[in-house]
Amino acid sequence: TVSYNLNEFLALMYLLMGLSALVALASGVRAPYGRYIRQGWGPLLDSRTAWFIQELPALAIPIILLIFSDCSQLKYLPNKIVLGIYLVHYVHRVFIYPALMKSGRVSALMVFLFAIFFCILVGYIQGGFLICHANFGTDWYRTPTFYLGILLQLTGMAINIYSDHILRSLRKPGETSMYKIPRGGLFEYVSGANYFGEILEWFGYAVATWSLQGVAMFVSTACNIGPRAFQHHRYYKEKFEDYPPKRKALIPLII
Numbered sequence: 001t002v003s004y005n006l007n008e009f010l011a012l013m014y015l016l017m018g019l020s021a022l023v024a025l026a027s028g029v030r031a032p033y034g035r036y037i038r039q040g041w042g043p044l045l046d047s048r049t050a051w052f053i054q055e056l057p058a059l060a061i062p063i064i065l066l067i068f069s070d071c072s073q074l075k076y077l078p079n080k081i082v083l084g085i086y087l088v089h090y091v092h093r094v095f096i097y098p099a100l101m102k103s104g105r106v107s108a109l110m111v112f113l114f115a116i117f118f119c120i121l122v123g124y125i126q127g128g129f130l131i132c133h134a135n136f137g138t139d140w141y142r143t144p145t146f147y148l149g150i151l152l153q154l155t156g157m158a159i160n161i162y163s164d165h166i167l168r169s170l171r172k173p174g175e176t177s178m179y180k181i182p183r184g185g186l187f188e189y190v191s192g193a194n195y196f197g198e199i200l201e202w203f204g205y206a207v208a209t210w211s212l213q214g215v216a217m218f219v220s221t222a223c224n225i226g227p228r229a230f231q232h233h234r235y236y237k238e239k240f241e242d243y244p245p246k247r248k249a250l251i252p253l254i255i
């Protein structure tokens, strides 16, 4: 079984870790993977393998809980729906996203270790919450927040996956490390369309679950990838003279 007090405590820790990451990233540190890879963050790893291994715990831990725990919250339909969407996200992130990557780049060991630690926590917190503890009440089907949350979550996931597809399509076969101006979809409005989609997805999760665990997931994700959208935005503006001047960094028409 998974203790609820421990689950809530870890959710709070996860939220605080996200806020600490925000402080580091906002003060100018650029997470050393992809275009910002550099020396000084440990040995370099193949990014496809690193993505697969680092994200795996977020998928494997809920599946282990499903098979081996005696938890019973999944008898409720809302728990099944939210866990189903969560699992779709991580099946994509663990198996499909790394398989489709066109990156020839590497990831630094430190980033890999941070990511794997975050993903172990995510799997334990969100899996434990949805499978063992979450009680959305008997009249959940009358609460607009549940439907609104699910709608935002699915919309965010679609934006995220489509935007990552646009980024992949920028490189021709054989090109691995050159950058071009992304066009189409929400990239017409923001430089970080994939990040906007992912943040919206977890915002929807927080609204649907209306829980500390959901808020921790949303805030921590926004703190980790929100600053990266601003870093990419600056990178594009410095690199491309013809970068669309009206395009924002993260939130369409706003910032």
Ligand code: NDP
Pocket: 033, 034, 035, 101, 102, 103, 104, 105, 160, 164, 167, 168, 170, 171, 176, 177, 178, 179, 180, 181, 182, 194, 195, 198, 220, 221, 224, 225, 228
């Ligand atoms: P990036 O946008 O930095 O890169 C995504 C992929 O597209 C990489 O393979 C990159 O190549 C390539 N790419 C990006 N921009 C261009 C361009 N202008 N021209 C050509 N190719 C380009 O995203 P991240 O790697 O930071 O994130 C990937 C996914 O993972 C996103 O969906 C993100 O939301 C998610 N993520 C989620 C986190 C969370 O906390 N939940 C944390 C981090 C990521 P290259 O590698 O060579 O730069």
